[in-house]
Amino acid sequence: MLKNAPKFYEVAKRIVEITEDCILVAHNSSFDYRILKTEFKRLGFPFKRKTLCTVELSQQLIPDMESYSLGKLTRALGIPMSDRHRANGDAMATVKLFKMLLNKDLDKVIVKDAIKIEKKSNIATNLKDIIEQLPSDTGVYYIHNVNGEIIYIGKSNNIRKRIIQHFTGTNSKSKKIQRLVSTVTYEKTGSELAALLKESAEIKANKPIFNRALRRTVFTHALYSSTDKNGYVTLFIDKSNREENPITTFSNRASAKHFMFKAAEDYNLCQKLTDLYDTKISCFKYEVKECLGACINEEPIESYNERVHVLIEKFSYANKDMLVIDKGRTIEEKSVFLIENGIFKGMGFFDLNHQINNRAILKSLITPMENNRDTQHIIQSYMRRNKRLKIVDLK
Template sequence: MYAILDIETTGGQFNEEGITEIAIYKYDGHDIVDQFISLLNPEKPIQPFVVKLTGINNAMLRSAPKFHEVAKRIIEITDGCILVAHNAQFDYRVLQTEFRNLGYNFEKQTLCTVELSQKLLPEQPSHSLGKLVRALGIPMTDRHRATGDALATVHLFKLLLEKDVEKEILKSLVKTEVKKGMAPKLMDLLDGIPSVTGVYYIHKENGDMIYLGKSRNIKKRVNQHFTGSSSKSKKIQKQAFTVNYEETGSELIALLKECSAIKTNKPVYNTAQKKTIFPWAIYAEKDPNGYIALRLQKTDNRKKEIISFPGPVEGKSALFTITEKYRLCQKINGMDPSAKGHCFPYELEGCNGACMGEESPEDYNLRVMEFINNNSFSNQTMAIIDRGRAVDERSAVLIEDGVYKGYAFFNLNYQVHNLEILKNIIVPMEDNRDVKKIIQNYIHKKKALKIVRF
C-alpha cells in the first residue's frame, strides 16, 4: 500500500516552513482506496513568492484546521504505507518536523518519483513534475496545489510501476509487508485478488518472487495454485507469503508481461519460458528455378524467420496448412522429397503446377509474399490496439520497423496516431523471438483486432 502525497508550505528558512495544504491518496497499486485533502493554518505568514506560485494566501487559511487537529487522520491514512512523493525528501522532512513538534516520532519508508523517473525514464530531458506529465500525456489541473500535484503523482507513479520491469518497487513493498508480522493464510491472500485479466506475482517471506503467471481471471488461477495437489502447487502453498498483481485488461499485454517478467526475474517455479520456447521456424529461400521455397528448420539467429513453433510436429502441421491455403507446392517446400515429377496435390488440382514449370516464379512468388506479409513484422511499424483496464481506457502494443518496442495504456480521448507521442508513454520491453510469436498468434486469433499502421 502506498500513500502518495503532496504538501504546500509557507516557504521560509529550512525546517521552519509551515504546511498550508496537504493531499494524500492511499493507493493499493491499482486504485485510490482513500484520500485526505485539507488546507491547514500554519500559524505563520506565507512568503509572497509562494502566494504568487500557489494562489494560497493568509486570509484563506484563518479558519483552516491547524496541524495538530489533522495529525491523527494523517497517521491513520498512512498506516502500513510507503510514502510516495515527487521530491519525497522535502515532503517527508516537513511532515516529520510537524510531528516532532507534537512529540511524535513519524517514521516511514519513502519512494521518490523524481529518482524513480530518472532511473526508469532516462530519456526525458526534465524530471520536474510539470514537464514530465506534459511529456507523458498525463492530465493535470491545479498545478502547484496539493490536490493537483498529488493526483498527477498518482498517475506518474502508476506509469513508473509499469515501467519497473525488474519489479524493484514491488519488492520494496513486499519487504514492508513482511515487517508487519505473521504471513496471512492463503485464503486471506486470495481475498485481495480480483477476477480480472492480468499478471500475478507470488513472493515468499524474504521478498523473493517464486512464481508468476498470467490469466484472464487471475483470482481463479491463483486459487488453483492454492488448492492444487501437484508437487509444484504444494511448494507454492508452503512458501507463499504475499501475492501481488497487475491488471492489464488486454490478454496480449498479460502474455507479453508474463514472458518478459519470467526471463527477467527467473522465479524458481517458472521453467517454461526461462529459455526460448519456439526453437523451430519457417524461413524463405529461393530455389535454383527462382521459386521462393518455405523451409521448416531449427532456428538460426543469422536468418530472418517468418513464423516460429515450439516443435517440429507443430511446424510441419502449420507448413501443410500454409501450403494448402496459399496453393503452394509441396515439392518446392521440401515436403514431398520422394516426388520425381509433380507433387501429389497437383493430381488433385491443389497445386498450380509450379513443380512442373507450368506456373511462373513471378505468379507463384506473389502468393508466397502474401503469406510472408500476413505473418511477419519485417519492416512494419504499427500499433495493436486492444482493451484497457477500464471502460474509458485502451492499450497499445508498438512494433517499430519490425521490432517489438513495448506497450502503453491511454485514455479514449487520447489519439495514438502520432508515433512520437506514443513512444513517450510506452513501457519499453525487450524484443525476442518468443514475444514475436506471442503477438503473431494473438493477431491470428483475434480477427477483429484494430491495428494502426504508421
C-alpha cells in the same frame, strides 16, 4: 425486468425457509449453488444445502446426446419449454427433465450417489485470505514469500482462478508454493498479449526460483524461406536455432506443420515448394488439379512468388512500422504495442479519445520493453491466433 425486483437481502429469509431440509436441483447446479452461497456470505450467513445436477444425471442416464445444454436437451427429449432463459421457464423445464430422469433411474442408485454434500475446503485459512483479495481479470501475478521475494510469476485470463489452482494443486511445485507463499500481488493488463509479454520480461528480470524450468525455449520451430534454382520462393519448417531470421515461429513442430498445411491451402501454394510433400516430380495437389504446377515449372514464377510474398508479408513484421491494438483494462481503454522497423519497442494503454497516430503522443504512452526472440514469437503467435486484432500501419 429487474427494475422493481426485490434486493437479495429482502428474499434471503424466504430462500432459507423454502430450501430447509431440501435438495437443490438445477441444470449445472454448481453454478447456481455458488451464486447463492456468495450472496448469503455477503450477508454473513453460512448457506449449506445438498445439490443434484441434471446435467451430470443426464450424461449418466441418457448418454450420447449431441448436447446437454438445457435448451437442446429438452428439445431433443420432446419436453415443452416456454420463456427460455427466464427463471420460470428454465425452472419448469428442469422440473420436467428431472421427473424424466427419476423415471429412468429404476434402481435409484445414480440419484442417491449424485447427491452432493459440500466438501470442506482443503485450502488453508491464510491461502483463502489471499484468494479473497484477487480479481478475476486478465493480468500478471507475483507470488511472494515471507521476505517479499518473488518466488513465482505467471499470467492468466483469470488471476483468481489460476491462484486457486496453485493453492489446490497436488504436484511438487504447487505444494512448495503453498508452503512458502506469504502474499500475491498482481497487475491487470486487460489484453492477454500484454500479459504474455509482461510475464516473459518479468521472469527474465526477476528469475523466480519456481520459474527456472519455465519455457527455457518458448518456441522450438520456425518458418523460413529460400529461392530454388528455378527462381521459385520455397517455404520450409526447421528448428529455430538457425542463424537467419525466421518469418514466424512456433511452439512445436506439430503446430508449425498445421500452420503450413492451412497456409498452403489458403494461398494456393505448391505442397512440394512448402516442404509438405517429398517428391522429385509433381506434388499430390497437382495430380488432383489443385496446384497450378509450380512443382514442375508450369506456373509462371512471378505469379507464384507473388502469393508467397503476400503470406510472408502477413505473418512477418520484419521492417514494418505498425501498431497492434488490443483490449484494455477497462471498457474505455485499449492496449497498444509499438513495432518500428520490425523491432518491438514497447507497450502502453490509451483512452479511446487519444489520437495515437500522432507519433509524439504515441511515444509518451509507450513503456519501453526489450526486443528479443521471445517477444517476437509471442507477438507473432498471438497475431496468428487472434484474427480480429486491429493492426495500424504507421506512415
